[in-house]
Amino acid sequence: MNDKINELNTLLKEADCLINTEQLHSVLDIMAKQITNDLSDKIPLVICVMNGGLIPSAALLERLHFPLELDYIHATRYGMKTEGNTLKWLHYPQSELNGREILVIDDIFDQGHTLEAIKEWFHDQGAKEVYTATIVNKVHNRKVENMRPDYIGIDVEDRFLFGYGMDYQGFFRNLPGIYAVKGS
Ligand SMILES: O=P(O)(O)OC[C@H]1O[C@H](OP(=O)(O)OP(=O)(O)O)[C@H](O)[C@@H]1O
Ligand code: HPA
Secondary structure (H helix, E strand, C coil): CHHHHHHHHHHHHHCEEEECHHHHHHHHHHHHHHHHHHHCCCCCEEEEEECCCHHHHHHHHCCCCCCCEEEEEEEECCCCCCCCCCCEEEECCCCCCCCCEEEEEEEEECCCHHHHHHHHHHHHCCCCEEEEEEEEEECCCCCCCCCCCCEEEEEECCCCEEECCECECCECCCCCCEEECCCC
16 A cells, blocks of 8 residues: 555656646636537536546536536546557436537547547437537547547647546546656
8 A cells, every 4th residue: 555655656746747727727717718608508418528527527617607407428448547448338328418419528638539439429319519628638640530629728748647637547636737647
């Protein structure tokens, strides 16, 4: 146990903070304004993508001051690993989706397979429109071809990130900033 704590504390100490709390708050304010402009008269169903979307969803939701509903989906393709695999569907939303305007919120748009598949699933359920939002977009050329989130907070370099919803081996989702693992 102590070994794990030491390992994780060292990892955090050596990591680079790429986006601090203050920067995150201004990014969230801007995203919330854009979302409000587009969706405030649509009574959207907001979908949190668990687990990574939990903190970004909460932060955006408290900035959205118009009628909306909330539900969640749980799909994961990284698990405890740092490389993605097949998407596993762990929970589907229970709300009525047919004809709805949906806003899906996640922490990161990396290769994009997760959001692409989630978006397609909502369309298959009869959603009228599916908007997507992520706090960060990792910049590289390994993206899916046909989609990009409608709302992106900030572009980040191609390194392994953690904090603000994103985990390192299941840890550090709780950090109020975004960090990159040393040497990644
Ligand atoms: O753009 P992609 O390459 O598909 O990666 C992005 C996805 O990966 C992470 O989820 P993960 O599978 O780690 O599950 P988690 O949210 O429970 O951490 C993250 O929360 C996104 O959902
Ligand atoms: O860089 C990342 N960090 C944590 N989770 C992730 N899921 C996709 N990319 C990442």
